[in-house]
Amino acid sequence: MAKLLLNLRNVPDDEADDVRELLDENGIAWYETKPGPWRISVGGIWISEDAAIVEAKRLMAEYQQARGERARAEYAAAVRDGTAETFLSQLRAEPLRVVLTVVAIILLLGLVALPVLLLRG
Structure with a gap:
């Protein structure tokens, strides 16, 4: 086999x-x-x-x-x-992709933290 x-x-x-x-x-x-x-x-x-x-x-x-x-x-x-390749070299080469990726990470972290924040209040 x-x-x-x-x-x-x-x-x-x-x-x-x-x-x-x-x-x-x-x-x-x-x-x-x-x-x-x-x-x-x-x-x-x-x-x-x-x-x-x-x-x-x-x-x-x-x-x-x-x-x-x-x-x-x-x-x-x-x-x-x-x-x-470093973060800065990627930022210089593809600024839009890097900024959108950082924004997406922040939004996802916010979604993960939202239940905790809502349960406290």
Whole structure:
């Protein structure tokens, strides 16, 4: 019976491509399911053979470890160079989106606090 190796919800295309390539390089049989039409069910990368799932998970763990280290190194380099994304850089690039997001957060916090305020009075 097939086993799910990677749920493709919120997985970047480059990561999914890397996983497909990793499985092919190691001779592990896999197939992919596509997301449903309304995105209720997401796609996934499945391992066809039960015996290969242990090896696939080991390879996946190594890949994720290396990808995490690479991402941390890239972020550290961006911080050193001053090119890392900050709140102020986002505010300069997209002021309307940032302001609307802050307003939405304040409104939601107000809605959460409203019952408490009404019960006190």
